[in-house]
Amino acid sequence: EVQLVESGGGLVKPGGSLRLSCAASGFTFSSYSMNWVRQAPGKGLEWVSSISSSSSYIYYADSVKGRFTISRDNAKNSLYLQMNSLRAEDTAVYYCARGGISGSYDYWGQGTLVTVSS
Amino acid sequence: QSALTQPASVSGSPGQSITISCTGTSSDVGSYNLVSWYQQHPGKAPKLMIYEGSKRPSGVSNRFSGSKSGNTASLTISGLQAEDEADYYCCSYAGSSTRVFGGGTKLTVL
Numbered sequence: 001e002v003q004l005v006e007s008g009g010g011l012v013k014p015g016g017s018l019r020l021s022c023a024a025s026g027f028t029f030s031s032y033s034m035n036w037v038r039q040a041p042g043k044g045l046e047w048v049s050s051i052s053s054s055s056s057y058i059y060y061a062d063s064v065k066g067r068f069t070i071s072r073d074n075a076k077n078s079l080y081l082q083m084n085s086l087r088a089e090d091t092a093v094y095y096c097a098r099g100g101i102s103g104s105y106d107y108w109g110q111g112t113l114v115t116v117s118s
Numbered sequence: 119q120s121a122l123t124q125p126a127s128v129s130g131s132p133g134q135s136i137t138i139s140c141t142g143t144s145s146d147v148g149s150y151n152l153v154s155w156y157q158q159h160p161g162k163a164p165k166l167m168i169y170e171g172s173k174r175p176s177g178v179s180n181r182f183s184g185s186k187s188g189n190t191a192s193l194t195i196s197g198l199q200a201e202d203e204a205d206y207y208c209c210s211y212a213g214s215s216t217r218v219f220g221g222g223t224k225l226t227v228l
Binding site for chain 2: 037044045046047050057059061095097100101102103104105106107108109110111
Protein backbone atom coordinates (compact mmCIF):
# COMPACT_ATOMS: atom_id res chain seq x y z
CA GLU A 1 0.00 0.00 0.00
CA VAL A 2 1.34 3.39 -1.00
CA GLN A 3 1.82 5.69 1.98
CA LEU A 4 3.05 9.25 2.15
CA VAL A 5 3.47 10.82 5.58
CA GLU A 6 4.36 14.50 5.92
CA SER A 7 5.92 16.06 8.99
CA GLY A 8 7.67 19.23 10.06
CA GLY A 9 4.83 21.72 9.98
CA GLY A 10 4.20 24.20 12.74
CA LEU A 11 4.04 27.85 13.74
CA VAL A 12 6.82 30.11 12.48
CA LYS A 13 7.31 33.87 12.46
CA PRO A 14 7.42 35.87 9.21
CA GLY A 15 10.90 35.70 7.75
CA GLY A 16 11.57 32.39 9.46
CA SER A 17 12.40 28.97 8.06
CA LEU A 18 10.93 25.50 8.23
CA ARG A 19 11.81 22.14 6.69
CA LEU A 20 9.07 19.74 5.72
CA SER A 21 9.62 16.02 5.24
CA CYS A 22 7.60 13.34 3.48
CA ALA A 23 8.29 9.68 4.24
CA ALA A 24 7.27 7.34 1.45
CA SER A 25 6.56 3.62 1.58
CA GLY A 26 4.79 0.92 -0.39
CA PHE A 27 6.38 1.71 -3.76
CA THR A 28 9.80 2.12 -5.39
CA PHE A 29 10.37 5.73 -4.37
CA SER A 30 13.40 6.22 -6.63
CA SER A 31 11.28 5.53 -9.73
CA TYR A 32 8.80 8.37 -9.31
CA SER A 33 8.80 12.12 -9.50
CA MET A 34 7.47 13.81 -6.38
CA ASN A 35 5.64 17.03 -5.70
CA TRP A 36 4.52 19.51 -3.06
CA VAL A 37 1.04 21.00 -3.32
CA ARG A 38 -0.40 23.41 -0.75
CA GLN A 39 -3.83 24.56 0.32
CA ALA A 40 -4.38 27.77 2.27
CA PRO A 41 -7.16 27.58 4.88
CA GLY A 42 -10.53 27.52 3.13
CA LYS A 43 -8.88 27.96 -0.28
CA GLY A 44 -8.02 25.87 -3.30
CA LEU A 45 -5.02 23.77 -4.21
CA GLU A 46 -1.78 25.34 -5.44
CA TRP A 47 1.13 23.49 -7.04
CA VAL A 48 4.37 24.43 -5.26
CA SER A 49 7.25 22.35 -6.57
CA SER A 50 8.24 19.16 -8.40
CA ILE A 51 11.37 17.02 -8.49
CA SER A 52 12.21 14.22 -10.90
CA SER A 53 13.08 10.72 -9.76
CA SER A 54 16.84 11.32 -9.83
CA SER A 55 16.68 14.98 -8.80
CA SER A 56 17.88 16.01 -12.25
CA TYR A 57 14.89 18.25 -12.87
CA ILE A 58 13.41 20.64 -10.33
CA TYR A 59 10.62 23.15 -10.82
CA TYR A 60 8.97 25.80 -8.66
CA ALA A 61 5.90 27.97 -8.75
CA ASP A 62 6.73 31.65 -9.18
CA SER A 63 5.24 32.34 -5.75
CA VAL A 64 7.98 30.34 -3.98
CA LYS A 65 10.92 30.55 -6.39
CA GLY A 66 14.07 31.69 -4.65
CA ARG A 67 12.67 30.98 -1.18
CA PHE A 68 11.81 27.26 -1.22
CA THR A 69 14.07 24.34 -2.08
CA ILE A 70 12.81 20.85 -2.90
CA SER A 71 15.07 17.84 -2.48
CA ARG A 72 14.90 14.10 -2.01
CA ASP A 73 16.95 11.25 -0.58
CA ASN A 74 16.16 8.05 -2.47
CA ALA A 75 18.17 5.97 0.00
CA LYS A 76 15.85 7.15 2.78
CA ASN A 77 12.66 7.18 0.68
CA SER A 78 12.14 10.76 1.69
CA LEU A 79 11.12 14.06 0.10
CA TYR A 80 11.88 17.46 1.60
CA LEU A 81 10.87 21.08 1.27
CA GLN A 82 13.14 23.71 2.79
CA MET A 83 11.13 26.90 3.21
CA ASN A 84 12.96 30.16 3.91
CA SER A 85 11.85 33.79 4.16
CA LEU A 86 8.36 32.63 5.03
CA ARG A 87 5.43 35.00 4.58
CA ALA A 88 1.91 35.07 5.97
CA GLU A 89 0.63 34.00 2.55
CA ASP A 90 2.61 30.76 2.83
CA THR A 91 0.23 29.63 5.58
CA ALA A 92 -1.31 26.41 4.28
CA VAL A 93 -1.56 22.67 4.56
CA TYR A 94 1.32 21.25 2.57
CA TYR A 95 0.73 17.96 0.80
CA CYS A 96 3.30 15.60 -0.59
CA ALA A 97 2.04 13.92 -3.78
CA ARG A 98 3.47 11.22 -6.00
CA GLY A 99 3.88 11.96 -9.69
CA GLY A 100 1.57 9.74 -11.67
CA ILE A 101 0.82 9.27 -15.36
CA SER A 102 1.34 12.42 -17.44
CA GLY A 103 2.10 14.53 -14.42
CA SER A 104 -1.04 13.76 -12.48
CA TYR A 105 -0.82 13.32 -8.71
CA ASP A 106 -1.88 9.76 -8.01
CA TYR A 107 -1.23 9.45 -4.28
CA TRP A 108 -1.30 12.14 -1.59
CA GLY A 109 -0.22 12.35 2.00
CA GLN A 110 -2.49 13.64 4.75
CA GLY A 111 -0.75 17.01 4.79
CA THR A 112 1.10 19.08 7.38
CA LEU A 113 -0.02 22.55 8.48
CA VAL A 114 2.36 25.47 8.26
CA THR A 115 1.27 28.68 9.97
CA VAL A 116 3.27 31.86 9.44
CA SER A 117 2.31 34.44 12.03
CA SER A 118 3.89 36.79 14.52
CA GLN B 119 0.27 31.09 -13.69
CA SER B 120 -3.35 32.23 -13.29
CA ALA B 121 -5.73 29.72 -11.76
CA LEU B 122 -8.13 27.86 -14.02
CA THR B 123 -11.76 28.98 -13.72
CA GLN B 124 -14.32 26.66 -12.14
CA PRO B 125 -17.84 27.41 -10.90
CA ALA B 126 -17.83 27.92 -7.15
CA SER B 127 -20.65 25.47 -6.65
CA VAL B 128 -22.91 23.01 -8.41
CA SER B 129 -25.70 20.84 -7.09
CA GLY B 130 -27.83 17.92 -8.13
CA SER B 131 -30.23 15.33 -6.80
CA PRO B 132 -29.36 11.67 -6.31
CA GLY B 133 -29.42 9.81 -9.60
CA GLN B 134 -28.98 12.93 -11.70
CA SER B 135 -25.91 13.94 -13.70
CA ILE B 136 -23.87 17.10 -13.20
CA THR B 137 -21.00 18.67 -15.10
CA ILE B 138 -18.23 20.83 -13.69
CA SER B 139 -16.38 23.05 -16.13
CA CYS B 140 -12.76 24.12 -15.96
CA THR B 141 -11.77 26.98 -18.24
CA GLY B 142 -8.18 27.84 -18.99
CA THR B 143 -6.34 29.38 -21.90
CA SER B 144 -4.52 28.34 -25.04
CA SER B 145 -1.37 28.17 -22.89
CA ASP B 146 -2.65 25.42 -20.64
CA VAL B 147 -5.92 23.51 -21.08
CA GLY B 148 -6.16 24.35 -24.77
CA SER B 149 -2.64 23.26 -25.66
CA TYR B 150 -2.32 19.95 -23.83
CA ASN B 151 -4.45 16.92 -23.15
CA LEU B 152 -3.06 16.85 -19.62
CA VAL B 153 -5.97 17.81 -17.41
CA SER B 154 -6.53 15.89 -14.20
CA TRP B 155 -9.39 16.07 -11.73
CA TYR B 156 -9.33 15.60 -7.96
CA GLN B 157 -12.02 14.95 -5.39
CA GLN B 158 -11.53 16.26 -1.86
CA HIS B 159 -13.79 15.51 1.07
CA PRO B 160 -13.66 17.90 4.06
CA GLY B 161 -10.50 17.47 6.10
CA LYS B 162 -9.13 14.84 3.72
CA ALA B 163 -6.41 14.69 1.12
CA PRO B 164 -7.36 15.05 -2.56
CA LYS B 165 -7.96 11.91 -4.60
CA LEU B 166 -7.18 11.52 -8.31
CA MET B 167 -10.36 10.88 -10.30
CA ILE B 168 -9.37 11.60 -13.93
CA TYR B 169 -6.03 11.98 -15.71
CA GLU B 170 -5.09 12.86 -19.29
CA GLY B 171 -8.46 14.54 -19.61
CA SER B 172 -10.63 11.45 -19.75
CA LYS B 173 -8.90 8.43 -18.26
CA ARG B 174 -9.90 6.88 -14.94
CA PRO B 175 -7.41 5.38 -12.50
CA SER B 176 -8.10 1.86 -11.34
CA GLY B 177 -10.80 1.83 -8.67
CA VAL B 178 -12.54 5.04 -9.71
CA SER B 179 -16.19 4.55 -10.59
CA ASN B 180 -17.17 4.75 -14.26
CA ARG B 181 -19.80 7.28 -13.18
CA PHE B 182 -16.97 9.80 -13.43
CA SER B 183 -15.94 10.93 -16.90
CA GLY B 184 -13.87 13.73 -18.37
CA SER B 185 -13.75 15.60 -21.64
CA LYS B 186 -12.30 18.71 -23.25
CA SER B 187 -13.35 21.22 -25.88
CA GLY B 188 -11.01 24.04 -26.76
CA ASN B 189 -9.82 25.78 -23.61
CA THR B 190 -12.45 24.14 -21.39
CA ALA B 191 -12.26 20.78 -19.68
CA SER B 192 -15.25 19.17 -18.03
CA LEU B 193 -15.93 16.56 -15.37
CA THR B 194 -19.27 14.77 -15.51
CA ILE B 195 -20.64 12.69 -12.67
CA SER B 196 -23.61 10.52 -13.58
CA GLY B 197 -25.95 8.70 -11.23
CA LEU B 198 -25.14 11.17 -8.46
CA GLN B 199 -24.72 9.61 -5.02
CA ALA B 200 -24.54 11.14 -1.56
CA GLU B 201 -20.86 10.22 -1.21
CA ASP B 202 -20.03 12.30 -4.29
CA GLU B 203 -20.61 15.45 -2.23
CA ALA B 204 -17.14 17.01 -2.05
CA ASP B 205 -14.91 19.68 -3.54
CA TYR B 206 -13.56 19.04 -7.03
CA TYR B 207 -10.43 20.54 -8.54
CA CYS B 208 -9.11 20.49 -12.07
CA CYS B 209 -5.41 20.77 -12.83
CA SER B 210 -3.63 21.35 -16.12
CA TYR B 211 -0.09 21.28 -17.42
CA ALA B 212 0.83 24.90 -18.14
CA GLY B 213 4.13 24.56 -19.95
CA SER B 214 7.71 24.67 -18.66
CA SER B 215 6.91 21.75 -16.37
CA THR B 216 4.52 23.81 -14.27
CA ARG B 217 0.99 22.98 -13.23
CA VAL B 218 -2.02 25.16 -12.50
CA PHE B 219 -5.12 24.23 -10.50
CA GLY B 220 -8.66 25.50 -10.74
CA GLY B 221 -10.22 27.36 -7.84
CA GLY B 222 -12.37 24.38 -6.92
CA THR B 223 -16.06 23.54 -7.13
CA LYS B 224 -18.22 22.51 -4.19
CA LEU B 225 -20.65 19.79 -5.21
CA THR B 226 -23.80 19.51 -3.12
CA VAL B 227 -26.04 16.46 -3.42
CA LEU B 228 -29.53 17.64 -2.58
